[in-house]
Amino acid sequence: MAASSNAEQTQLQDMEEDDAGTEEREMESDEEEEVGMGVENSDEEEEDSSEDEKENEAEIQRLEEQLSINAFDYNCHVDLIKLLKQEGELFRLRKARQKMSELFPLTEEIWLDWLNDEIRLTEEEPNREKVYELFERATKDYICPDIWLEYAQYSIGGMGSPGGIDKVRSIFERAVTAVGLHMTKGQTVWEAYREFENAILSTIQPPPGRIPSREEQELLNTQLERIHTLFRRQLAIPLMEMEATYAEYEEWSEHGVPETVSNQYKKALQQMEKCKSFEESLLVAEPPKLAEYQAYIDFELKEGDPARIQITFERALAENCLVPDMWTKYTIYLDRQLKIKDLVLSTHERAVRNCPWTMGLWKSYLLALERHGADHQTVSDIFEKALNAGFIQATDYVEIWQAKLDYLRRRVDFSKESSKELEELRAAFSRSLDYMKQDVEERFGESGDPSCMIMQIWAKIEALHCKNMQKARELWDSIMTKGNAKYANMWLEYYNLERSYGDPVHCRKALHRAVQCTSDYPEHVCEVLLTFERVEGTLEEWDIAVQKTETRLNRVNEQRAKAAEKEANLARQEEERAEQRRKAKVDKKVQKKVQKGNVAGEKRKAEQDDYRNEWNQDSAPKRQRGNGDQNTEEYMETETGLFVRNAPPGYKHAPLGTKTVQQGGAAPAQRQNDGKPELRNDESSVFISNLAYTLEQPESKLRTVFETCGPIKHIRPVFSNKGNFKGYCYVQFETSVSVPEALKLDRQELEGRPMFVSPCVDKNRNPDFKVFKYNTSMEKHKIFISGLPFTCTKEQLEEICKGHGTIKDVRMVTYRSGKPKGLAYVEFSDESQASQAVLKLDGMEIEGNKISVAISNPPSRNMMDRPASSRPSTDLMPRQVYGSRGKGRTQLSLLPRSLHRQSALVSKVENGTVAEQVPATESATEETRPLSNSDFAKMLLNK
CATH class of the missing domain: 3.30.70.330 (RRM (RNA recognition motif) domain)
Structure with missing residues (x-):
């Protein structure tokens, strides 16, 4: 049995080895096939990749050429950076990012991508200072916790260099100062700071069993105190999930939490509860959350904590960087409350970089520079940038020039007869006038300064400070030649200047010219002239003034009388035309009613006669007539006793007797x-x-x-x-x-x-009933979009708009055929979201179409849209002016001449005079018999 079992085991092993060999051979053959296919696939992939590279390179060149033409195309910068990153062109990518950062503040995502790429490059290059410089630039654009956290963690990698630990601590301190108060993200920075200090603590602790020396114990105590201080500082700040931090401190501290720390923690916890509702509303709201941030800022302003006000503003601006009002509100607060030079000026700089088209931000920036003692060259450079920012109104350039001129005037020491500052001020005044004439008027088609305020200020400065009345008079001559001589207030300004700093001769000359040229309020300047002569003049000068004022006032009164007469004539002619239109409309209505009455009367009479004849022939209504064919006439008896046919669908039953x-x-x-x-x-x-x-x-x-x-x-x-x-x-x-x-x-x-689908209502009984009634007042929560491509669907438009707020409804406007008109209404949940959508979407391109977006303000319905019962007849032009279907192509009348003769007006003569004119049809009905169908046929065939 043992031998047999051994033989079986040997046989099984041989079979397994054979199977294994077979599998190996099959796997080798499969691998060879895969290698062969891989070679083919790799060739195809290389061809595809080369084609993609060529296409991408062509697109990169196109974007670079477009930026060379218009360097301020933000989207073009973003697309170029994406393509270069996709192609792995790191050095060209660095150059593209550098150019964009010089023109625009970069978002948090762009900065983090750039920083990560630079960090990977410096792993091979031991130069970390370039990355540190890049981090410093990134922290200045927006206050972003993630960027600060990345900065601190990167600095930990260089802590081995001389002074590295102090540098890390310095960066962490700046980070918790900048974003440590961030309610939701500040906790991560504090925790990273404590982890770093705990790591330092672990390196200086002596090994177990060894007593530390005095120096080591002092170093150990100092490090423990640092960690205690970080816990105390963090627990004194209201942050989300601060309960977990308090529990961690209880566990870490050997002697428990001190009472002072516990009291500060409780106060911070109460403050956090106050802010919790605002934080929750921000969590559930959709970007840009403008209304929620506005409410949060107003709450913090009432609380009055400057640090919390600042971090709330920074959080709001990170998501609403293109809202000028938010920047204005923030800079005003910093200028009036904090007044910290570096913080104020850096915020003003970020404001004009984000919203360069807003003149008010540039003006505030110039004032802040002067207020904090910036050097003259810096102020001049900022002003030149403001001129090239591209304002949207001509008046904006006037105001920015006035801000610069005010600054230059405050630098001049007028106690000196001549100085470099005074010459610079005069040169700036002269340049501003040339700039208004050449650049602004060519760009906007208007001067932007019609009352010549810049020249008025220059004249006052020359008269008041420089005692140069000759220059002031030359400036006022230029002001009057620019179309201002007809205004009394301009002459009185000049007169007051001469009265204060000139002499009586020029005062009298100015008033005489004013009496001659003023057209708006000549009585006023005449009265001023007479008052002046009462005080200063001789009898001869008084007589001359009286004669001149009387002559001028008489001429003015004649002109006014002619103008009043002309206006009265125009009003009378308009009334006559309105009366003629009203009479023509009434006459046409009467004529139309008479014609309809004649035709309907004849037809009704003939049909009633036919009914009576048929009824008299038999005593009962006939069900069938004729020879028994299928084309029969069928009748039914109605409640009135007359017989009418059963009406087809949509047919209105005829009147009685028809x-x-x-x-x-x-x-x-x-x-x-x-x-x-x-x-x-x-x-x-x-x-x-x-x-x-x-x-x-x-x-x-x-x-x-x-x-x-x-x-x-x-x-x-x-x-x-x-x-x-x-x-x-x-x-x-x-x-x-x-x-x-x-x-x-x-x-x-x-x-x-x-x-x-609408309710079925009898319009004869309810003439005012209207199913579709759209609001005609301004709907601040709804936007109106025009210029949409006809291929744009409701779903596509909803996808475009949902990033700007909560959408309640989207309505595409179409023709009756269902074809789109390129218009749409989008309803948001509140007004602030609609306003933000207008700001972001107006001018956007969709499939090559530039759309226009505005708050919905439908025009009021005109009188033709109202029911006939509420429509006044005198306010409308008669529709028959161009025929029943409007103005035709040939303007030929298709009405027979015989009917034209009947519709002409005839006069009724009473006692030898023409009393009134009435339509001929009306007179005909009184004298002639009603026309039959054959008569109408003859008239239609008459030539």
């Missing part, structure tokens, strides 16, 4: 068993409109849609006389309970077109 005929029998859906016509029940019916005219079998398709709402009694699509579907129908249910469910299907698409 005969109507249905060929081929009545529709069964419109007839009840008793033979009377079935009346529509509006309470259980809905009206469907905006259907496609080409809709086939509308009754069956609508039944499929609406049968889920409840049992349907019948569906009545409306057709034209030619049998074409008119795009609307009535759906009547068995009960009125189904109507609300049917109304929920409003705007549901049917064959690619939204159908309108």
